[in-house]
Amino acid sequence: MAIKKRPRQPKSENRRLDIRDVAKHAKVSIATVSRTINRVPTVDKELADRVWLAISELNYFPNTQARALVSGRTRLLGLLISEITNPFFPELIRGFEDIAVENGYEILIGSTNYHPERMSLAVRRMIERNVEGVAVMTFGVEQPLLEELASRHVPMVFVDSGPPGDLVRPLLVDYRKGIQQGVQHLAVLGHRKLGYISGPSQQRSSQLRTAAFLESLEQIGVTPNPEWIFEGDHTLEGGMRCMEQLLALPELPTAIMCSNDMTAIGGLRVLTRAGLRVPEDISLIGFDDIHLAEFVNPPLTTVRMSRNDLARSAFGALRAIAEQEQGGHPREWKVTTSLVVRQSTGYPRDSALAPAAGTPSTKKKKSSKKV
Amino acid sequence: MAIKKRPRQPKSENRRLDIRDVAKHAKVSIATVSRTINRVPTVDKELADRVWLAISELNYFPNTQARALVSGRTRLLGLLISEITNPFFPELIRGFEDIAVENGYEILIGSTNYHPERMSLAVRRMIERNVEGVAVMTFGVEQPLLEELASRHVPMVFVDSGPPGDLVRPLLVDYRKGIQQGVQHLAVLGHRKLGYISGPSQQRSSQLRTAAFLESLEQIGVTPNPEWIFEGDHTLEGGMRCMEQLLALPELPTAIMCSNDMTAIGGLRVLTRAGLRVPEDISLIGFDDIHLAEFVNPPLTTVRMSRNDLARSAFGALRAIAEQEQGGHPREWKVTTSLVVRQSTGYPRDSALAPAAGTPSTKKKKSSKKV
DNA sequence: TTGAAAGCGCTAACAT
DNA sequence: ATGTTAGCGCTTTCAA
Numbered sequence: 012m013a014i015k016k017r018p019r020q021p022k023s024e025n026r027r028l029d030i031r032d033v034a035k036h037a038k039v040s041i042a043t044v045s046r047t048i049n050r051v052p053t054v055d056k057e058l059a060d061r062v063w064l065a066i067s068e069l070n071y072f073p074n075t076q077a078r079a080l081v082s083g084r085t086r087l088l089g090l091l092i093s094e095i096t097n098p099f100f101p102e103l104i105r106g107f108e109d110i111a112v113e114n115g116y117e118i119l120i121g122s123t124n125y126h127p128e129r130m131s132l133a134v135r136r137m138i139e140r141n142v143e144g145v146a147v148m149t150f151g152v153e154q155p156l157l158e159e160l161a162s163r164h165v166p167m168v169f170v171d172s173g174p175p176g177d178l179v180r181p182l183l184v185d186y187r188k189g190i191q192q193g194v195q196h197l198a199v200l201g202h203r204k205l206g207y208i209s210g211p212s213q214q215r216s217s218q219l220r221t222a223a224f225l226e227s228l229e230q231i232g233v234t235p236n237p238e239w240i241f242e243g244d245h246t247l248e249g250g251m252r253c254m255e256q257l258l259a260l261p262e263l264p265t266a267i268m269c270s271n272d273m274t275a276i277g278g279l280r281v282l283t284r285a286g287l288r289v290p291e292d293i294s295l296i297g298f299d300d301i302h303l304a305e306f307v308n309p310p311l312t313t314v315r316m317s318r319n320d321l322a323r324s325a326f327g328a329l330r331a332i333a334e335q336e337q338g339g340h341p342r343e344w345k346v347t348t349s350l351v352v353r354q355s356t357g358y359p360r361d362s363a364l365a366p367a368a369g370t371p372s373t374k375k376k377k378s379s380k381k382v
Numbered sequence: 383m384a385i386k387k388r389p390r391q392p393k394s395e396n397r398r399l400d401i402r403d404v405a406k407h408a409k410v411s412i413a414t415v416s417r418t419i420n421r422v423p424t425v426d427k428e429l430a431d432r433v434w435l436a437i438s439e440l441n442y443f444p445n446t447q448a449r450a451l452v453s454g455r456t457r458l459l460g461l462l463i464s465e466i467t468n469p470f471f472p473e474l475i476r477g478f479e480d481i482a483v484e485n486g487y488e489i490l491i492g493s494t495n496y497h498p499e500r501m502s503l504a505v506r507r508m509i510e511r512n513v514e515g516v517a518v519m520t521f522g523v524e525q526p527l528l529e530e531l532a533s534r535h536v537p538m539v540f541v542d543s544g545p546p547g548d549l550v551r552p553l554l555v556d557y558r559k560g561i562q563q564g565v566q567h568l569a570v571l572g573h574r575k576l577g578y579i580s581g582p583s584q585q586r587s588s589q590l591r592t593a594a595f596l597e598s599l600e601q602i603g604v605t606p607n608p609e610w611i612f613e614g615d616h617t618l619e620g621g622m623r624c625m626e627q628l629l630a631l632p633e634l635p636t637a638i639m640c641s642n643d644m645t646a647i648g649g650l651r652v653l654t655r656a657g658l659r660v661p662e663d664i665s666l667i668g669f670d671d672i673h674l675a676e677f678v679n680p681p682l683t684t685v686r687m688s689r690n691d692l693a694r695s696a697f698g699a700l701r702a703i704a705e706q707e708q709g710g711h712p713r714e715w716k717v718t719t720s721l722v723v724r725q726s727t728g729y730p731r732d733s734a735l736a737p738a739a740g741t742p743s744t745k746k747k748k749s750s751k752k753v
Numbered sequence: 754t755t756g757a758a759a760g761c762g763c764t765a766a767c768a769t
Numbered sequence: 770a771t772g773t774t775a776g777c778g779c780t781t782t783c784a785a
Contacts, residue, residue, distance in 0.1 A: 410755080410756090411755065411756045411757075412756090412757095413755070413756055413757080413758095414754090414755065414756075417754095417755090424754060424755090425754075425755085426754060426755085429754085429755085448761090450761090451761045451762065451763085452760075452761045453761085454761080
C-alpha cells in the first residue's frame with residue numbers, strides 16, 4: 012500500500028531511506044551503521060557519534076522486516092484472547108502492551124470470539140508472522156493448534172496451566188492468597204459457618220482452591236464441616252445442583268464460598284428461587300471476577316486476579332523461555348489476587364454485629380447500603 | 383527468540399520450512415511455488431496442484447517478513463487509540479480486527495494513554511514496522527507526528543476530520559441522522575419546547591450538529607426558539623455555564639439536546655443542583671455515548687455512532703487511498719448513528735401523555751411506549 | 754508456461 | 770576497530 016512501487020529500475024524517488032544512505036551520510040560502511048544501531052561495544056566513539064548524527068539528520072528508522080528476516084527475531088508476541096469486548100481483556104492487553112513496548116516488542120492480538128475457525132485463524136496468523144511466543148489467555152484452545160505451535164518451537168504461556176512442555180510455562184495464580192482474602196472477609200463480617208462449592212476435582216487449579224479454602228478455615232480457627240462442602244464443576248448448572256443439595260440440609264451455613272463465579276451465580280439463582288435473600292440470609296462469594304459478576308442481583312462479591320500481574324508475568328515468562336533462562340530451574344510467575352467486595356456478602360443473620368440485617372456500610376465503592 | 387540460531391553453517395535442524403522445501407517436494411522451481419501461492423493465473427493447473435499438495439503436506443506457511451521485504455507490502459495497519467480500557471475502543475478494535483483479518487491484514491494497536499510520549503512512541507512504532515496506513519481514532523494527536531507520517535506517505539484516516547492531504551481521509555459521521563433520531567425521540571415523547579447546547583462554532587463537526595438540530599426541528603414542525611439555543615464548547619464546564627444561563631430564563635424548554643455527552647453531563651449537574659429532576663422536570667439528551675454516559679444519574683439518553691461502521695469505514699478508506707482509488711473522486715465513508723435510550727428522557731412535565739411523571743416503561747433498551 | 758537469478762534492507766562471518 | 774560480502778526467504782524480472 013504505502014507507495015506505488017514502480018517496477019524495479021527507476022530507484023523510485025520516494026524510496027525509504029536505508030542503511031546505505033546513512034552510511035554514505037556518515038562516511039562509514041553499512042556494517043558500522045548496523046553495529047552502531049545495535050550498540051556493539053567495539054565501535055569507535057567518534058564514528059558512532061557520526062552515525063547517530065546522520066541517523067537523526069536523515070530521520071532514519073531501520074526496516075523491521077529486513078532485520079527480522081536476517082536475524083530471525085521478529086520481536087513480535089502473540090496474545091490469544093477470547094473476546095476483546097469482554098472487559099477482562101482490555102486491562103490485560105493494556106498491561107501487555109505497556110511492558111512489551113517497553114522492551115521493544117509488538118503484540119499481535121488474536122481474538123477467538125469462541126469460534127474454532129477464528130481460533131485456528133489466529134494461530135495461523137501468529138505462525139505466519141513469526142511470533143516469538145504466544146500468551147494463551149483463553150481457555151478451550153484446541154489441542155492440535157497448540158501442537159502446531161509447539162512443533163514450530165514457539166514458546167507459550169498459559170493462564171493457570173496448559174499442556175506441559177519444554178517451551179511451555181503455566182502462570183501461577185496465587186489461589187491461596189485469593190481464597191484467604193475471601194474467607195477472611197467473611198470472618199471479619201462474623202461468619203463461622205462456612206460452606207464451599209468446589210470445581211471439578213481432577214482440575215489442578217480447583218484442587219488448589221479447595222486446599223486453600225481448608226487452610227484458610229484453619230487460619231481463622233474454624234473446623235470445616237464436611238456436610239457443607241460440595242463438588243461442583245465450574246458451571247452454572249453445577250452451582251445450582253450443589254446449592255440445591257445444600258439447601259436440603261437440616262442446618263445451613265451462613266456463608267458460602269464458590270470455586271468460581273459461574274458456580275456462585277448458579278448458587279445465587281437457586282437461593283433466590285428458594286426465597287432466601289442474599290446477603291441477608293446467606294452470604295455468597297465467588298472467584299474470578301468475570302464480567303457477569305457485576306451485573307447479577309445482588310452484584311457478586313468475588314476474588315479477582317490482577318490483569319496487570321497476568322500481563323507482566325506472561326511477558327516475563329515468554330521472554331525467559333526464549334532466552335533459555337540460563338540460570339537454574341525455571342522461575343515461577345505469580346499472579347496476585349484481590350478481593351472485590353460487592354453486595355452478595357454481609358453480616359450473618361443472627362450476628363450481634365448486624366445493625367439489622369444486610370450488608371454493613373463500608374467505605375469507597377465497596378458494598379454500601381443504608382439499612 | 384523462537385529458536386536459538388546457531389551460527390550459520392550447520393543449517394540448524396529445526397529451521398523453518400521455506401519455499402525451497404516446497405519446491406523440492408513438488409518438483410518445481412521456487413518461482414512456480416511463489417506464483418502458485420500468489421495465484422498468478424499463468425501457472426499450469428497440474429503444477430499448481432502439486433504445489434498446493436506439497437504445501438499442505440509439509441504444512442508450509444510463507445514467511446511474512448521475507449514477503450514484506452521484497453514486495454514492500456507489510457499488510458500491517460496501525461490503529462491509534464487513546465486508551466484501550468475506554469469501552470469505546472474494544473468494540474472498535476473488534477470490528478477493525480475482523481475486517482482486517484478477513485483481508486489478510488494485521489493490526490498494530492498504539493495506545494497513547496493521553497501521554498505525548500506514548501503518542502510519539504506509538505507513531506514511531508508504526509513507522510518502524512512499516513504500516514501501510516494509520517487509522518487515527520483519537521483526538522489530540524500532535525501535528526508533528528502526523529506530519530512525520532505524511533512525509534513518509536503513510537495513508538491516514540481520521541474520525542470526523544483531520545488535516546487534509548492527498549493520503550488523508552476524514553470519516554463522515556452521519557450527524558444529521560443522529561441528531562434527527564434524538565429530536566424525534568423527544569417529539570414522540572411529546573416535547574415541543576426544545577433547547578440546544580452546541581459545541582464550539584469554529585469546529586466543523588459541531589456546526590454540522592447544530593445545523594442538523596435546526597433541520598430536525600423543522601421536520602417535526604417546531605420553530606426554534608433562539609433563546610433556548612446556547613453555544614457551549616464540548617466540555618463539562620461549558621455545559622454547566624450554558625445550563626445556568628438557560629435556567630435564568632423566564633420560560634424553560636421541556637427538553638434539551640446537547641452537542642455532546644460532556645456538555646449534557648455538565649448540564650445535568652446544574653439541573654440537579656438547581657433542584658430540578660431529570661427527566662421529570664426536564665429531559666436531556668447527549669451525543670457520542672461515552673462511557674460515563676451510562677454511569678451518571680440518571681443514565682444519559684444519547685446518540686452513539688456505530689463502532690463497527692467506524693472500523694469498517696476506516697479500513698475501507700485506508701485501503702482505498704492506498705490502492706489509489708482509480709475511479710473518480712474519493713468515496714465518502716459514512717458512519718451511522720443510533721439512539722441509546724436511557725433514563726434522562728421522559729414525557730414533558732404537563733403532557734397528557736405522562737402517566738404520572740417520569741420515564742415511561744420501555745421494552746428492551748429502545749424507546750417505545752404504549753401511550 | 755517455467756526456471757534462473759537478481760535483489761529487498763539488513764546482520765554477522767570473515768578478512769583486514 | 771572497520772569494511773566486504775554472503776545470505777535471510779521471498780518476488781519478479783528476464784530469458785528460454
